[in-house]
Amino acid sequence: MPVTDNNIIIFGGGLAGLSAGYVLTMAGLGVKVFESDSVVGGLSKTITHDGYRFDLGGHRFFTKDRGLNDFVKGLMGEELISVLRKSKIYMRNKYLDYPLKPLNAIFGLGISTTIEILLTYAAEKIKNLIRKPQNISLEDWVVSNFGRKMFNIYFKEYSEKVWGIDCGRISAEWVAQRIRGLSLAIAVKNAFFKLTAKDVPSLVDVFLYPKLGIGRISERLKEHIEAGNNIVLTDSGIERINHSNFKIDSVVINSHGRFVTEKAVEFISSIPITNLLKMLHPPPPENILVTASQLKFRDLVIVAVMINRKRVTDQTWIYIPEQKIPFGRIHEPTNWSEKMAPEGRSILVAEFFSFKGDRIWNKSDEDLISITVENLENLGFIKKDEVVDSVVLRVPNAYPLFEVGYKEKCDEIYKYLDRFKNLHITGRSGMFRYYNMDHAIGSGINTAKKIIKKMQDTRFGRGVEETSCMI
Numbered sequence: 001m002p003v004t005d006n007n008i009i010i011f012g013g014g015l016a017g018l019s020a021g022y023v024l025t026m027a028g029l030g031v032k033v034f035e036s037d038s039v040v041g042g043l044s045k046t047i048t049h050d051g052y053r054f055d056l057g058g059h060r061f062f063t064k065d066r067g068l069n070d071f072v073k074g075l076m077g078e079e080l081i082s083v084l085r086k087s088k089i090y091m092r093n094k095y096l097d098y099p100l101k102p103l104n105a106i107f108g109l110g111i112s113t114t115i116e117i118l119l120t121y122a123a124e125k126i127k128n129l130i131r132k133p134q135n136i137s138l139e140d141w142v143v144s145n146f147g148r149k150m151f152n153i154y155f156k157e158y159s160e161k162v163w164g165i166d167c168g169r170i171s172a173e174w175v176a177q178r179i180r181g182l183s184l185a186i187a188v189k190n191a192f193f194k195l196t197a198k199d200v201p202s203l204v205d206v207f208l209y210p211k212l213g214i215g216r217i218s219e220r221l222k223e224h225i226e227a228g229n230n231i232v233l234t235d236s237g238i239e240r241i242n243h244s245n246f247k248i249d250s251v252v253i254n255s256h257g258r259f260v261t262e263k264a265v266e267f268i269s270s271i272p273i274t275n276l277l278k279m280l281h282p283p284p285p286e287n288i289l290v291t292a293s294q295l296k297f298r299d300l301v302i303v304a305v306m307i308n309r310k311r312v313t314d315q316t317w318i319y320i321p322e323q324k325i326p327f328g329r330i331h332e333p334t335n336w337s338e339k340m341a342p343e344g345r346s347i348l349v350a351e352f353f354s355f356k357g358d359r360i361w362n363k364s365d366e367d368l369i370s371i372t373v374e375n376l377e378n379l380g381f382i383k384k385d386e387v388v389d390s391v392v393l394r395v396p397n398a399y400p401l402f403e404v405g406y407k408e409k410c411d412e413i414y415k416y417l418d419r420f421k422n423l424h425i426t427g428r429s430g431m432f433r434y435y436n437m438d439h440a441i442g443s444g445i446n447t448a449k450k451i452i453k454k455m456q457d458t459r460f461g462r463g464v465e466e467t468s469c470m471i
């Protein structure tokens with residue numbers, strides 16, 4: 001593809017990058033997507049292994065945005081199935097329904113604990129009436145919204161397991177940004193304080209899922225980009241970004257071990273913002289690099305075990321807050337779609353929240369598999385001799401980590417990057433935002449629309465068509 005006036009390069013072939021590429025392709029623009037992994041999809045990819053399929057932690061598609069819903073439905077057509085959500089939380093050696101139901105929660109936790117929950121909740125409500133709460137951390141926010149007891153018995157353990165840091169260090173702004181997704185919080189509030197589940201998207205009972213795994217959405221986007229004579233290259237990581245006067249001139253790509261330089265007029269980045277800054281050549285000022293080094297991601301280790309049985313559970317997810325069990329969540333992909341394993345077999349996927357280089361991350365695959373199997377056996381799900389195969393994956397940058405003060409750091413970095421005339425950041429790790437898939441797709445689409453408008457305005461893109469997929 002020759003470099004022309006309307007050429008755009010996209011860093012990263014996850015949902016955000018590919019959605020941007022799709023919209024630009026539909027608008028008749030020239031696009032090249034570079035993805036460092038061997039497949040597209042990023043965090044929303046589906047792994048295939050000897051007839052088994054699994055996501056990096058079960059990914060359900062759900063959105064309140066009708067335009068995005070139509071976009072995904074139009075893209076996937078017959079491939080989408082509706083899945084009934086069924087999940088449980090393992091608390092105090094019992095499996096409670098999730099979302100918690102009042103009676104189930106009361107019997108599960110015991111009457112005295114329930115009374116304590118309600119009393120500490122009432123105490124907080126009275127305190128809040130007298131003095132407006134100063135919610136700086138997740139702990140402040142949860143205590144003032146749910147009471148101290150609920151924080152202690154549920155939130156503290158699970159949140160610290162997910163985030164790997166003390167709840168007093170997790171930013172309350174994250175809760176505000178994530179309120180819709182803090183489904184466990186809403187579940188608890190529903191169970192004890194009678195909110196209506198209808199208002200809360202995380203509690204919907206049915207969600208959409210592609211029969212062959214969530215990664216199919218990215219694969220469909222790739223197919224459309226390529227059908228429009230544009231390019232999606234895997235095993236091709238951005239290594240260096242050459243710029244002058246806050247304008248990017250070219251990028252150096254390591255494509256299958258060969259270094260190539262590519263030019264374009266506009267550049268979209270959906271790769272982790274911290275990595276992007278390190279690739280800029282010349283480098284950003286020292287203060288920006290220092291600030292970026294203080295933004296961290298939580299990483300993830302996934303262990304999938306293949307089971308010689310048709311089904312192990314009837315659940316979509318099981319949440320495991322207890323610290324003594326090393327993983328935080330499991331899911332059984334065959335309960336999402338029966339096509340996720342060969343006939344008569346199933347698969348369980350455990351998520352270990354981790355930091356790159358920590359005790360879990362550095363364990364050998366053999367150790368991780370043996371810990372997983374042992375715990376699944378102790379929890380009563382499987383017998384060791386039913387395990388026929390296993391896969392371990394280490395997933396860097398799975399969750400942006402929202403420590404107190406992260407927002408000011410992001411603002412400083414956004415302000416610096418905003419000075420680049422032809423660089424657009426998008427997506428979850430690209431923006432350091434807690435995006436779900438719908439937000440990632442939406443942010444890619446919006447970035448593409450912005451570029452189309454810019455090209456129309458500057459007359460660069462004479463002939464740029466209004467695309468029918470615009471939402």
Ligand SMILES: Cc1cc2nc3c(=O)[nH]c(=O)nc-3n(C[C@H](O)[C@H](O)[C@H](O)COP(=O)(O)OP(=O)(O)OC[C@H]3O[C@@H](n4cnc5c(N)ncnc54)[C@H](O)[C@@H]3O)c2cc1C
Nearest residue numbers: 012014015016036042043057059060237238427428436437
């Ligand atoms: C465990 C887990 C469960 C989740 N469950 C759900 C769910 O149920 N529902 C939901 O809606 N959302 C869920 N999400 C969120 C969802 O995964 C993300 O919102 C979405 O995948 C983000 O897409 P993205 O394109 O913004 O980012 P990413 O998927 O991170 O894409 C960035 C891409 O850039 C690539 N890249 C990185 N560096 C380079 C480089 N140097 N050069 C080229 N490419 C590079 C990466 O390989 C990746 O493909 C979940 C996330 C996790 C971690």
